[in-house]
Amino acid sequence: MVNIEQGLAALEAVLGKPTQEIPLHQPYFVGNEWEYVKSCLDSGWVSSVGEFVNRFEQRIVEYTGVPYAVAVVNGTAALHMSLILAEVKQHDEVLLPALTFIATANAVAYCGAIPHFVDSDPTNLGLDVEKLRDYLKTHTVIKDNLCINKTTSRVIKAIIPVHIFGHPVEMDALQALCNEYHLTIIEDASESLGSFYKDKHTGNFSDIAVLSFNGNKVITTGGGGAILLKNAALAKRAKHLTTTGKRPHRWEFYHDELAYNYRLPNINAALGCAQLEQLEQLVQKKRALAKKYVEHFQPISFARILQETKHTKSNYWLNALILNKANRTFIQDFIEKAHLQHYGLRGLWTPLDSLPMYLQCPKMDLTNTYDLYDRVIALPSSAQLLKQHGGVQI
Amino acid sequence: MVNIEQGLAALEAVLGKPTQEIPLHQPYFVGNEWEYVKSCLDSGWVSSVGEFVNRFEQRIVEYTGVPYAVAVVNGTAALHMSLILAEVKQHDEVLLPALTFIATANAVAYCGAIPHFVDSDPTNLGLDVEKLRDYLKTHTVIKDNLCINKTTSRVIKAIIPVHIFGHPVEMDALQALCNEYHLTIIEDASESLGSFYKDKHTGNFSDIAVLSFNGNKVITTGGGGAILLKNAALAKRAKHLTTTGKRPHRWEFYHDELAYNYRLPNINAALGCAQLEQLEQLVQKKRALAKKYVEHFQPISFARILQETKHTKSNYWLNALILNKANRTFIQDFIEKAHLQHYGLRGLWTPLDSLPMYLQCPKMDLTNTYDLYDRVIALPSSAQLLKQHGGVQI
Numbered sequence: 001m002v003n004i005e006q007g008l009a010a011l012e013a014v015l016g017k018p019t020q021e022i023p024l025h026q027p028y029f030v031g032n033e034w035e036y037v038k039s040c041l042d043s044g045w046v047s048s049v050g051e052f053v054n055r056f057e058q059r060i061v062e063y064t065g066v067p068y069a070v071a072v073v074n075g076t077a078a079l080h081m082s083l084i085l086a087e088v089k090q091h092d093e094v095l096l097p098a099l100t101f102i103a104t105a106n107a108v109a110y111c112g113a114i115p116h117f118v119d120s121d122p123t124n125l126g127l128d129v130e131k132l133r134d135y136l137k138t139h140t141v142i143k144d145n146l147c148i149n150k151t152t153s154r155v156i157k158a159i160i161p162v163h164i165f166g167h168p169v170e171m172d173a174l175q176a177l178c179n180e181y182h183l184t185i186i187e188d189a190s191e192s193l194g195s196f197y198k199d200k201h202t203g204n205f206s207d208i209a210v211l212s213f214n215g216n217k218v219i220t221t222g223g224g225g226a227i228l229l230k231n232a233a234l235a236k237r238a239k240h241l242t243t244t245g246k247r248p249h250r251w252e253f254y255h256d257e258l259a260y261n262y263r264l265p266n267i268n269a270a271l272g273c274a275q276l277e278q279l280e281q282l283v284q285k286k287r288a289l290a291k292k293y294v295e296h297f298q299p300i301s302f303a304r305i306l307q308e309t310k311h312t313k314s315n316y317w318l319n320a321l322i323l324n325k326a327n328r329t330f331i332q333d334f335i336e337k338a339h340l341q342h343y344g345l346r347g348l349w350t351p352l353d354s355l356p357m358y359l360q361c362p363k364m365d366l367t368n369t370y371d372l373y374d375r376v377i378a379l380p381s382s383a384q385l386l387k388q389h390g391g392v393q394i
Numbered sequence: 395m396v397n398i399e400q401g402l403a404a405l406e407a408v409l410g411k412p413t414q415e416i417p418l419h420q421p422y423f424v425g426n427e428w429e430y431v432k433s434c435l436d437s438g439w440v441s442s443v444g445e446f447v448n449r450f451e452q453r454i455v456e457y458t459g460v461p462y463a464v465a466v467v468n469g470t471a472a473l474h475m476s477l478i479l480a481e482v483k484q485h486d487e488v489l490l491p492a493l494t495f496i497a498t499a500n501a502v503a504y505c506g507a508i509p510h511f512v513d514s515d516p517t518n519l520g521l522d523v524e525k526l527r528d529y530l531k532t533h534t535v536i537k538d539n540l541c542i543n544k545t546t547s548r549v550i551k552a553i554i555p556v557h558i559f560g561h562p563v564e565m566d567a568l569q570a571l572c573n574e575y576h577l578t579i580i581e582d583a584s585e586s587l588g589s590f591y592k593d594k595h596t597g598n599f600s601d602i603a604v605l606s607f608n609g610n611k612v613i614t615t616g617g618g619g620a621i622l623l624k625n626a627a628l629a630k631r632a633k634h635l636t637t638t639g640k641r642p643h644r645w646e647f648y649h650d651e652l653a654y655n656y657r658l659p660n661i662n663a664a665l666g667c668a669q670l671e672q673l674e675q676l677v678q679k680k681r682a683l684a685k686k687y688v689e690h691f692q693p694i695s696f697a698r699i700l701q702e703t704k705h706t707k708s709n710y711w712l713n714a715l716i717l718n719k720a721n722r723t724f725i726q727d728f729i730e731k732a733h734l735q736h737y738g739l740r741g742l743w744t745p746l747d748s749l750p751m752y753l754q755c756p757k758m759d760l761t762n763t764y765d766l767y768d769r770v771i772a773l774p775s776s777a778q779l780l781k782q783h784g785g786v787q788i
Contacts, residue, residue, distance in 0.1 A: 047609020076655035215441020222659030261470035265616030349647040
């Protein structure tokens with residue numbers, strides 16, 4: 001109980017004493033959101049045809065430095081499409097962390113492929129590259145430039161590192177490992193727009209990467225996502241596959257392959273254009289909020305706020321309070337108590353390997369995953385929460 | 395050439411002499427679109443949480459009379475989900491018209507099932523129920539209450555009638571046939587919001603039906619769709635499967651089956667709420683425009699405007715000019731010439747059985763399909779096109 005009281009006091013020091021729930025993450029519209037959306041409505045072109053989709057994709061390219069971006073309906077669609085572009089086929093295995101949002105595993109399943117779960121690194125919550133190295137060495141064999149799972153005899157085709165809560169994975173080490181094992185990397189940067197690894201934006205460390213603009217992300221388009229690509233031909237193919245595979249023609253309908261209706265509507269892109277203009281400011285505010293959390297949780301002996309690691313700059317999408325020792329009961333009690341005081345805390349995702357549809361999937365030892373699941377609490381992290389002048393700004 | 399000149403003159407009589415392209419179909423915002431979208435932005439809840447999605451679903455229920463509606467990102471997602479709800483599995487066959495938009499066939503393919511193409515009825519452009527009856531009699535056998543394709547030995551599980559251009563399929567006859575052959579009907583009412591069959595709205599003639607609110611439809615949400623359902627448990631399951639299969643909990647993440655991120659963002663639903671308020675007015679305008687087309691194409695001897703059949707009320711989503719005799723060259727020339735004068739005409743969809751990914755699919759004789767493909771031209775049909783006071787209102 002003493003610990004819970006200390007934790008609640010620290011929350012209050014950062015967030016004030018709210019009279020209504022502070023959500024975990026909330027959109028923040030202080031720029032041209034209204035103007036662009038109105039302009040889109042006034043044009044009548046709210047759907048798949050329109051100016052804002054192109055502009056949004058161009059701005060994403062400019063911000064991230066990845067040469068091509070294709071906007072889609074959401075991050076899940078971006079993941080699914082990325083796996084198709086990486087030529088992940090039925091019965092292939094795809095490595096991904098057990099500790100992440102369900103969409104990443106589901107996208108693998110949509111391809112008829114099999115998620116293969118990897119353990120997490122407590123320093124950044126992302127996949128543990130060193131542990132993966134040992135695992136691949138003993139559990140796989142390279143044959144005809146393919147990485148084969150010795151136990152299942154299936155091809156391990158790709159790997160999806162997720163930059164959890166905005167903290168970049170150790171990409172240098174991962175790239176080296178994936179070169180060695182012939183694994184295609186698909187960076188899941190859904191949570192890390194505004195996060196950098198060695199001064200390059202996340203999404204630059206693989207040929208195919210994914211962004212999300214869901215309502216709980218750093219910036220939002222309502223629902224939305226993007227595929228980031230380095231290769232022009234692949235980008236063209238991504239556009240084709242996300243827009244029903246229709247051959248361009250003024251009045252004929254001819255579709256030349258099985259494709260998807262994953263395009264982002266223009267009205268959502270309009271919102272996105274305005275939000276992208278705010279991104280740097282939002283990241284600054286979020287980093288300042290993180291600093292404040294660090295400061296006020298400093299005196300607490302049983303836990304600390306997770307901070308960005310060497311060579312990385314995090315957007316601190318979500319602030320993670322990490323207990324020194326796993327304690328499920330404490331996590332539950334603390335979150336419940338905090339909710340009573342209107343702090344919208346959350347736990348981590350239930351490890352994916354324990355969900356009914358993924359129980360039979362291959363996995364490595366997941367000690368860190370389960371340890372972190374019982375150690376981490378996500379704290380409210382909206383940009384507008386930075387306490388100033390003694391009050392919560394919401 | 396004489397015929398083309400006559401056709402262009404009739405277009406001019408209806409639409410005036412445009413100085414810029416008249417698109418085939420364009421959104422029309424004259425109600426509370428702006429107000430609701432602004433209210434949504436002001437609330438901050440533009441994404442998956444928010445008031446407008448519930449309200450939109452409720453309004454759809456009230457308008458169509460189908461007991462439950464689940465809003466999703468687009469019509470393609472609605473089709474995919476409907477097939478999952480109908481328990482269409484890998485290697486099942488699904489009957490659908492060869493003459494329709496690609497999404498219907500693609501949704502079947504997403505399930506690992508096989509499209510099985512049915513011929514069309516020239517009176518309403520939808521699937522030909524009588525021809526289908528003869529075909530099923532000779533080509534299938536009923537075994538353990540399953541309809542088996544005698545040629546492929548696969549189960550024919552379901553059928554998707556599409557109300558093409560807003561004209562309802564002969565649903566009474568189709569329902570009787572499907573009862574006899576144990577086929578689940580999924581009405582594709584993507585084009586027929588505002589269309590009625592025997593005084594009931596389309597979507598009421600099957601347990602699972604689909605709407606679309608794409609930008610080219612009668613009303614739009616930017617991108618959007620809905621699943622219509624008669625059964626409460628199935629509706630609950632549809633909601634679950636379209637919202638990542640997450641068990642409701644304030645702060646825990648637990649997903650109990652393979653599911654999808656198909657929910658409609660709140661900002662798109664806000665637009666939809668305003669558009670639904672306009673629906674009746676829009677349908678009236680579209681019907682008046684159709685009447686005008688009929689009138690002005692009356693003197694033309696080589697073609698006519700397709701009109702609603704007995705027992706049906708069509709929304710005239712798209713007006714179809716139908717030639718007396720198939721003539722591909724004429725269609726191409728007429729469309730090209732019309733485009734030069736800014737009339738955005740289109741042909742029908744390339745019959746789906748001739749597309750590379752569906753070449754190997756089972757199909758019945760498709761004489762009518764190919765005949766109609768060479769006979770029908772779609773005419774600009776936006777509600778705001780009704781010529782008044784001697785000018786095109788766009």
